[in-house]
Amino acid sequence: MFEQALDNGLETIDDPPQELIALFDHLDNPPCWITEERVDRGAVVANSVTPAGKASLIFLNTLVTVQSGSVGGAVGTMGRMQRDMISRSLETAEFWLHLPAPGALDRFGIAFKNAVRVRLMHAQARVMLRKKWGEEWVAENGVPISNAEMSGGIPSFGVANLMYDINYGRRYDYRDLEDLNIFWSYIGHIMGIREAMIPRTFGEAVELLDYGYAVMEPPSEFSEALNDVSEMMLNTLMDKVQVPLVDAQVKSAIHQTLHGLYFFIGGTFLGKRITGTPEPTRVGRLAPKLITAQARLANLDRRIPGYWKRPDKRRANGDTYSAVMHDAFTKLAAEQDGGRGPAFTHHDKPVESLGKVG
Template identity: 35%
Template sequence: MGKVRGIPMKALANGIDAIPDAPREILDLFEHLDRKPSWFSQDEYEWGRVLLVNTTVVGGFTALAMNFIITANAVGSTGHYTNLKTVFRRHLETAHFFHRISLPGGSDRFSETFQEIVKVRFMHSKVRYQMKKRWGPDVFAVHSNPISNTDVALGITAFGVQKLISDSVFGRDVSTSDLDAATRSWGYIAHVFGVAEDLIPLAFKDGVEEFDYILSSHGTPSQWSPKVADSLFIVFDEAIKLVNNSLCQSLYQG
């Protein structure tokens, strides 16, 4: 079993040709990962990436908040929000991922950024499997598939383009073509995540319409939502304390 589990990571690092007699499921997976969708444009991907890198802290925080609103069922039910240590670890992991995908080269099949995206996809699969076992059929019937295809599709607008939307509210000049480029840039990330092609919007307008529809049918908050929401404020409060302590120390030493 351990040998089988190591096949995807080896193929990710070295290419599927490095795996002789790979199972059909692995071949299909890497056929998808190695292929760029027909709508992909390197220039547009890079343009969208640069636009999203140059958003404000406020824009980034709104995207982070949306991330946890959408994934509350999956991340909340893991129990990682029961103490400060695990709360910080989870938020740092998320921040690391968002930082990684902001770097150049994300569309390069063998770049560290691309491989980071795929590793998160593998992690999502593991979480889905574990949550289905932990929840059982009754809870699953209520909350449905954790980190589903539609949940990840929501991320195109919620985690990515949301940052530009937030900045525009505060006066940043953002054009429709900017928003379209950001949508397609995150659309490629969604493609690598395994989102079905017909769920990936290729224009900002389509992304917003999809976002509105999916979120409106997302259901009511789960029993895990309050702890996930509280964790955002815990991190914010602790960050303020850290800044204040550093400021006080520098003033004292000065």
């Protein structure tokens, strides 16, 4: 019923339940200050972020998943990241791949539908965690996967990577920051965040980002296990690619460069915690120079006439970097389970199984 309404419209359902009516009433009525034009321009900006900016985004949000107490506790308790890394990663890549593509966030666009599916998965996980932890825990700590927590994802996934890019030397217009925030604010609306919790401007987004990281809880009991899974995921991806004759050397250099990036953007404390090494290697110390160099190259592209037409054209098939991840995890999933594909149904369970996390 949910998928039918998502694919064909609520009007195709005979006597839909009130919960489904309420869901689609919310989806169909975004805040009036979110416009289709600004969402679309924000999508172009999102797809124009440099490789270093996107890598920084991955670092920042892996940090939240792995090292924060609240998100890490929820992810670790559900157990899917540890137990079903490949299909979970494929769904993540599927979600990111289509976001910037033209029309993908329209009512029947694939990115829109994927975001609603993720919204449902969050709701299912929220119910399971409440049953698992109990109402006394909720009264003391708050609802898991709350609107407040989710709203922090808008700037964390959105303007933060542009801010990293700017720090590396990339130039953006102020309008780019504002429109990227609108792009992610609309995604936040689709995923169920209340309007009062959604940042309307770049300034509000920065305040929300700053506050969210200032009050982030210490790592959960699952942090080491989740960190190991993240490293395993990187190694699994690397193993899918073979470089004739110099495979080991190339992969070692990539690892060292990534570790250098972690130290550069996360500082010594986080660099040590995430990489398990005391400091970056000589190769790793080259990361800052490589990052600033590619930011300057991106600035040159911006000066050439027709700049906006080029990134608009590049997003035709979605996010370029997510496409690489999507292809790799699709192949891994095919090897593992015959290629089921991203289904977003892992948390579909009968009522009697709620409370049994897994």
